[in-house]
Amino acid sequence: MxxxxxxxxxxxxxxxxxxxxxxxGVEVFEERSLRRHDPALGPFTEMLQGHRVLAAVRRGKFLWLPLDTGRALVVHLGMSGQVLLRSPGTDADRQLRIRLALDHPDHGELWLNFVDQRIFGSMAVDAMQPTRDGLPAGFSGRASGPWSGLIPSQVAHIARDPLDPGFSTPLFLAALARKKTGIKRALLDQTLISGIGNIYADEALFAARLHYEQPADSLSPAKARALLAAVRSILNRALAEGGTSFDAQYVNVNGQSGYFAHSLSAYGRQGSPCPRCATPLVRRQFMNRSSHLCPRCQRLR
DNA sequence: ACGCTCACCTGATAGC
DNA sequence: TGCTATCAGGTGAGCG
Structure with a gap:
């Protein structure tokens, strides 16, 4: 997703x-889905079994569930991960890697299925540490608690995302101005700004009329601000539409697809006319993946 | 210290 | 039908 x-x-x-x-209950069907779990902390299953979940928190693309043990269950979806909520006894989903049986005081029993075709995603139990800036570690809806100011150790190096109230625009702009690399690489660098992947990077660069190889340190402060505004606008619009889905691979916890794919301007639209100038959009190989852009609107300067 | 390449995986689909 | 090549939304170890 x-x-x-x-x-x-x-x-x-x-x-x-x-x-x-x-x-x-915890059932692990695919050990490789525990790649990010450090066994030195204890066995994955034992560290979950019998413990209570306190919240659901997200920073960028990382999700974690703080536990009453002071640790957290970290979930990363990788390229193809899904979390699906199912009634107990439901037939196993295809590519089911891990299943948690939950017992909720109000809602009763429920299965949380972690499904992942490519196994780039993972679950792990991790220790928590205080955030550097003392602010809440990520977004958790309205809920807060002692866990708010704590972040899983393996997520601590990830920058705040641009929708996080604690995101520092001046720090981001300064870091961008120091980057000796192309602007798309910088947008995809989760230690600079988190949450952006290949789709939304291409969409934001299209909106800001920037070529993916434009040196990050060549952007004027105004241009960098405009790019950040484009990133926020696109992420917010995608959020409002329930995310981007091209097929059944990417669904919400109830198995339903999002609709933002209908709103994409550049990603996956090679050969189609640019929505601004009608020049055919192109796809280029970059960083072992694809970049989609308008060769006229997004020139290297 | 930093920038960059590549390995990590399965499965759908296109072309021959 | 069956083979091969290509493609897919991410991350981080390890190299120079």
Whole structure:
């Protein structure tokens, strides 16, 4: 799924089901889905079994569920991960990697299925540490608690995302001005700004009329601000439409697709006319993936 | 210290 | 039908 809007759809979807629930059972069908779990902290299953979930928090594309043990269950969807809520006894989803049986005081029993075709995603139990700036670690709806100011260790190096109230625009602009690389690489660098992936990077660069290889340190402060505004606008619009889905691979916790794919201007539209100038959009290979752009509106300067 | 390449995976689809 | 090549929304280890 998974750029910021899609992960937020998952977070918001699981929040009411997991908050306050006890993890009654854990089944791991694919050990490779625990790649990010450090066994030195303890066995994955034992660190979850019998413990209560306190909230659902997200920073960028990382999601975590703080536990009453002081640790958190970290979930990353990778390229193809999904979190699906199912009634107990439901037939196993295709590519089901991990299943948590939840027991909620109000809603009863529920299965949380972690499904992942490519196994680039993962679940892990991780220790928590205070945030550097003392602000809430990520977005958790309206909920807050002692866990608010704590971030899983393996997420601590990830920058705040541009929808986070704690995101510092001056710090981001300064970091961008120091980057000796192309602007798309910088947008995809989760230690500079998080939550942006290949789709929304291409969309934001299209909106800001920037070529993906434009040196990051060549943008004027005004241009950099305009790009950041474009990023925020696109992420917010995608969020409002429930995220981007091209097929059944990308669905919310109830198995439904988002609609933002209908609103894409550049991504996946090679050969179609540019919405601004009607020049055919092109696709180029970049960083072992594709970049979509208008060769006329988005020239290298 | 930083920028960049590549490995990590499965499955759908297109072309021969 | 069946083979091969290509493509897919992410991350971070390790190299120079």
């Amino acid at each position: 998974p750029e910021l809007p899609e992960v937020e759809v998952v977070r918001a979807g699981v929040e009411p089901a997991v908050t306050g629930a006890v993890i009654a």
